[in-house]
Amino acid sequence: MSTTPALPPVVFIDGVRIPFQRSSTGYRDFTSYDLARLAIKALLEKTGISPEAIDWVLLGSVIQNVNTPNVARDAALAAGIPRHVPAVTVTQACISANKAITTGMDLIRTGQARVVIAGGTESLTDVPIRFRRRFRQKLVEAQKYRGPGDYLKFFKGLRLKDLLPEIPAVAEFTTGRTMGEDCDMLAARIGVSRQEQDEYALRSHLNAARAIEEGLLADEVAPVHVPPDFTLIDRDNGPRADTTLEKLAKLRPAFIKPHGTLTAGNSSFLTDGAAVTLIMAEETARALGLTPKAYLRDYVYTAQDPYEELLLGPAYATPKLLDKTGLSLKDIDVFEFHEAFAAQILANLKLLASDTFAREKLGRDRAVGEIPMEKFNTLGGSLSLGHPFGATGARLVTTAANRLIREDGQFALVAACAAGAMGNAILLERYA
Numbered sequence: 001m002s003t004t005p006a007l008p009p010v011v012f013i014d015g016v017r018i019p020f021q022r023s024s025t026g027y028r029d030f031t032s033y034d035l036a037r038l039a040i041k042a043l044l045e046k047t048g049i050s051p052e053a054i055d056w057v058l059l060g061s062v063i064q065n066v067n068t069p070n071v072a073r074d075a076a077l078a079a080g081i082p083r084h085v086p087a088v089t090v091t092q093a094c095i096s097a098n099k100a101i102t103t104g105m106d107l108i109r110t111g112q113a114r115v116v117i118a119g120g121t122e123s124l125t126d127v128p129i130r131f132r133r134r135f136r137q138k139l140v141e142a143q144k145y146r147g148p149g150d151y152l153k154f155f156k157g158l159r160l161k162d163l164l165p166e167i168p169a170v171a172e173f174t175t176g177r178t179m180g181e182d183c184d185m186l187a188a189r190i191g192v193s194r195q196e197q198d199e200y201a202l203r204s205h206l207n208a209a210r211a212i213e214e215g216l217l218a219d220e221v222a223p224v225h226v227p228p229d230f231t232l233i234d235r236d237n238g239p240r241a242d243t244t245l246e247k248l249a250k251l252r253p254a255f256i257k258p259h260g261t262l263t264a265g266n267s268s269f270l271t272d273g274a275a276v277t278l279i280m281a282e283e284t285a286r287a288l289g290l291t292p293k294a295y296l297r298d299y300v301y302t303a304q305d306p307y308e309e310l311l312l313g314p315a316y317a318t319p320k321l322l323d324k325t326g327l328s329l330k331d332i333d334v335f336e337f338h339e340a341f342a343a344q345i346l347a348n349l350k351l352l353a354s355d356t357f358a359r360e361k362l363g364r365d366r367a368v369g370e371i372p373m374e375k376f377n378t379l380g381g382s383l384s385l386g387h388p389f390g391a392t393g394a395r396l397v398t399t400a401a402n403r404l405i406r407e408d409g410q411f412a413l414v415a416a417c418a419a420g421a422m423g424n425a426i427l428l429e430r431y432a
Helices: 032-047 071-078 096-111 131-142 147-151 179-190 194-213 245-249 282-288 313-325 343-353 355-362 392-406
Strands: 009-019 057-058 087-090 113-123 224-226 231-235 271-281 296-305 333-335 413-419 420-429
Touching: 009 032, 009 096, 009 282, 009 392, 032 071, 032 113, 032 271, 057 071, 057 096, 071 087, 071 113, 087 096, 096 113, 096 271, 096 296, 096 392, 096 420, 113 392, 131 147, 194 245, 194 343, 271 282, 271 392, 282 355, 296 313, 296 392, 313 355, 313 413, 313 420, 333 392, 343 355, 392 413, 392 420
Parallel strands: 057 087, 057 113, 333 413
Antiparallel strands: 009 271, 009 296, 113 271, 224 231, 296 420, 413 420
């Protein structure tokens, strides 16, 4: 394997997340700030790292609370990170935590930091709901009013619908389409059937339920006591162990009606949660007496046409990272891919195994290859565990590192798609 020369090795010490909860359930009274604070505190307790040793805190977040636009800074302070430690919030849609982690890698490699907390947080319950543009303009104009007469003209030109709230949609700004609509069209174009999607969704839910019952996720999930009655939340509430193909088949199309193939059952759901990782220079880990779980070897980002290739990030990022590191799919022991939709996962897997896609889109003579499903998302994924937009990347990296140790593997590959037709892939190597 080739690596970039003269860059100090970056190691993954550990990661932790609070249990992911379907939106408007366990964390309905929490903001993304609360979730991040809990996750950072849990990481400090789990690793035993002194807050004084932290050089940077980087968190991903997508749907930001207007009161905490730099939620990384506010959550870090509340979690006990010293005031002199800088913190920044990054946003790159569903790969925001990935960006936080890889930015942390670069800070360490360039000597600007030795120890970094990187991850993400998201509350899809606490979303900003705005007034419509015309009413907002009126409110801004009202700041210039000087007398009662000015206020009499406030409602002049306003229509009743201007007073209605404007609820944000999970939609692509460039195309105006929701991600579900795009994925439905992708499934039709690539040839991913409804049955294939439901079968994959069932696999994700059953794998996640089994992982929880067997304690395979216990090492990365920190329980939370939710005030005011301090109810204990100690597991994800997304996985459905009782789901069946028959139940999934009865669900109606959710995005393109009546003939679409994406449903609520084979799509990821709105989720609240936070996940963080502790990464540092290898020599710093030695000095602190910490044993890393994995090396963070390398990463890539990609961007494609949002009109045609919105959800194909893994199909482009995976071969780019393999080429960069001199590896092939056969060298990878653990795969952890973000599951936005069952159709999205299956489309990416089909394209990676397609000679035509390889020739027409990647400039290769033959397909990248088939990913063995016994190595792929074996503990569930975003379809079942949940998908807090800004936090998922940290969950993927943490799970990948833990699986490498449990399964006695060498290399793990994390990949994800994101709005804007972007993609990311990160390579981990088990620490020997």
